[in-house]
Amino acid sequence: xxxxxxxxxxxxxxxxxxxWLALWTVQLTPLQLLIPLQLNTPDxxxxxxxxxxSSGLVLAVGGIAGVIAGPLAGGLSxxxxxxxxxxxxxxxxxxxxxxxSLVAISFAEGPWGVGLAWVGVSVGxxxxxxxxxxxxxxxxxxxxxxASAAVSSSQALGIIVGVGVIVxxxxxxxxxxxxxxxFLAVVGVTAALLLPDPPAPVQSAGARTPRRLGERLAALRDxxxxxxxxxxxxxxxxxxxxxxxxxxxxxxxxxxxxxxAEDDLLLLILVYTVFVVGSSIIAGAVSDRTGHRVxxxxxxxxxxxxxxxxxxxxxxxxxxxxxxxxxxxxxxxYMAVGLALGTDLxxxxxxxxxxxxxxxxxxxxxxxxGPLIGAGLVALVGGFSLMFAVGGVLSIVGGLMxxxxxxxxxxxxxx
Numbered sequence: 001x002x003x004x005x006x007x008x009x010x011x012x013x014x015x016x017x018x019x020w021l022a023l024w025t026v027q028l029t030p031l032q033l034l035i036p037l038q039l040n041t042p043d044x045x046x047x048x049x050x051x052x053x054s055s056g057l058v059l060a061v062g063g064i065a066g067v068i069a070g071p072l073a074g075g076l077s078x079x080x081x082x083x084x085x086x087x088x089x090x091x092x093x094x095x096x097x098x099x100x101s102l103v104a105i106s107f108a109e110g111p112w113g114v115g116l117a118w119v120g121v122s123v124g125x126x127x128x129x130x131x132x133x134x135x136x137x138x139x140x141x142x143x144x145x146x147a148s149a150a151v152s153s154s155q156a157l158g159i160i161v162g163v164g165v166i167v168x169x170x171x172x173x174x175x176x177x178x179x180x181x182x183f184l185a186v187v188g189v190t191a192a193l194l195l196p197d198p199p200a201p202v203q204s205a206g207a208r209t210p211r212r213l214g215e216r217l218a219a220l221r222d223x224x225x226x227x228x229x230x231x232x233x234x235x236x237x238x239x240x241x242x243x244x245x246x247x248x249x250x251x252x253x254x255x256x257x258x259x260x261a262e263d264d265l266l267l268l269i270l271v272y273t274v275f276v277v278g279s280s281i282i283a284g285a286v287s288d289r290t291g292h293r294v295x296x297x298x299x300x301x302x303x304x305x306x307x308x309x310x311x312x313x314x315x316x317x318x319x320x321x322x323x324x325x326x327x328x329x330x331x332x333x334y335m336a337v338g339l340a341l342g343t344d345l346x347x348x349x350x351x352x353x354x355x356x357x358x359x360x361x362x363x364x365x366x367x368x369x370g371p372l373i374g375a376g377l378v379a380l381v382g383g384f385s386l387m388f389a390v391g392g393v394l395s396i397v398g399g400l401m402x403x404x405x406x407x408x409x410x411x412x413x414x415x
Contacts, residue, residue: 007143012195013150019091019132019191020154021161026102026180027125027364028155029162030118031059031371033265034173036247038114049379052248056375058115059244062122063368069123070361074130085197087138091131095188098124099181106177126364128188133356137343138198142288145340149284152335156276156328160269167266225345225355227404232338232362234398235301239331240370241391242308242323243272245378253384254317264317268324275328283333284340293341294402297334301399304330308392312385334399335363345405 035058040051077090101120108114136147166176246268250261283300287293307326311319342359370391377387 007141008139012139013147015191015195016132016135016147017150017154018187019128019195020151021158022184022187022191023125023129023132024155024158025162026098026121026158026184028159028367029166029176029180030105030121031244031367032159032269033163033166033247033262034176035059035114035118036245038108038173039111040248049375049382052245052378053375054111055245055248056372058111058118059368060372061115062118063365065119066122066126066368067361067365070126070130070364071355071358073127074134074356077131077134081199086199087131087134088192088195088197091128091192092189094124094126094128094131095184095192096124097127099185099188100124102177102181102184106174106181122364122368126361128192129360129364130356132191132195133339133360135195135197136339137346137356139196144343145284145286145288145293145337148339148343149280149336151339152280152284152332153277155335156273156280156332160266160273163266163269167262222345224405225342225358227401228338228342228345229358229362231297231301231398231401232342232359233366234394234401235304235334235338236363236366236398237370237373238301238308238366238391238393238395238398239304239327240367241374241377241387241394242304242311242327244367244371245374245384245387248378249320249384250317253315254320268320271321272324272328275325276332279329279332280336284336287337287340293337293344294405296337297341297402298399300330300333300337301402302330302396304334305392305395305399306330308388308395310392312388312392315385315388330395338402341402341405 036051036055039054039058073090073094077086080086080089082089098121101117101124105114105117105121108117133151136144140147162176162180165171165179171179247261247265250256250264251258254264256264279300283296287296304327307323307330310326311323339359343356346355373390374387377390378384380386
């Protein structure tokens with residue numbers, strides 16, 4: 001048995017943060033920049049809306065694949081035994097699959113080719129994310145909010161790292177994807193190999209490993225956990241409606257040319273990132289200190305919703321900059337404290353990775369369904385205001401759903 005203090009040091013957090021920075025960079029840079037550029041159709045007979053719809057469909061299909069892969073890989077890692085660890089083999093497998101798929105998508109053409117390769121990226125990152133997220137429940141007790149803040153701040157930094165490198169170095173889509181693949185391969189493998197991976201706790205006598213489908217999905221029947229997942233999904237759809245189609249909004253909603261839109265996108269992402277990182281660190285630390293997470297989650301989702309509604313009412317670049325700051329503030333705090341809350345509410349100690357897979361999937365599915373829903377709303381009215389308005393309403397509703405959770409301060413147990 002290893003000695004488990006429930007606390008880790010700077011080295012652990014450094015490796016953990018780098019792993020998530022790589023995972024978020026390779027997920028969100030294609031979503032925000034590369035896939036829209038690949039599938040943009042400014043000269044198509046049906047106009048630019050065709051590219052918007054194609055992008056939404058491709059991202060949604062990837063999201064569905066991740067929904068299946070994440071919890072499945074998490075559940076398998078919960079039951080993996082061996083000298084190499086429980087989580088490490090799955091982290092390495094996910095990184096390898098995502099890296100290979102990034103190379104494939106760099107040479108793909110058209111919605112079908114891009115879509116198939118994007119499924120591979122989504123599955124790989126979902127598998128690796130399930131493994132890395134499980135380390136929070138496996139190894140931490142009093143630092144879960146801080147670790148969750150590392151995850152959410154890495155999400156924002158990942159966007160600016162990926163988009164910033166590609167835009168500032170003027171890389172094309174092929175070079176952009178290959179750079180992402182190399183970054184993930186180096187950082188992901190290093191973090192997976194160097195992060196500690198304690199063996200599974202000894203199973204008590206008479207304990208039975210659940211095998212039937214109903215038992216595997218038992219966490220979804222836990223009332224508080226189910227409300228958390230539902231609210232997290234809705235809030236992330238709201239966030240994706242506010243951020244997922246920004247490049248198209250800049251080009252066709254604010255009439256920027258392609259080069260100007262890329263520069264403006266980078267600036268918006270920079271503002272968004274600063275506020276995501278700041279709010280996630282502060283909110284995560286406050287929630288760890290006080291032990292109260294639900295109130296922070298609700299307020300932060302409302303802030304995000306107000307930001308989207310503001311852009312819907314006044315669709316100008318200046319207001320979009322203000323909206324980016326508010327979106328970052330709300331989303332950073334929501335994701336940091338929401339993940340910590342989800343970790344606190346895990347219903348089964350023996351199934352941390354499986355159930356945290358559901359927590360991850362509720363966020364990633366929302367981020368990938370958002371562009372599809374947004375594309376439909378844009379096609380419906382031929383503009384972007386309805387998309388932002390719906391995103392704002394969903395963000396607020398998703399935050400309020402968290403109030404249905406009865407356990408406001410959850411007890412923490414190591415699995």
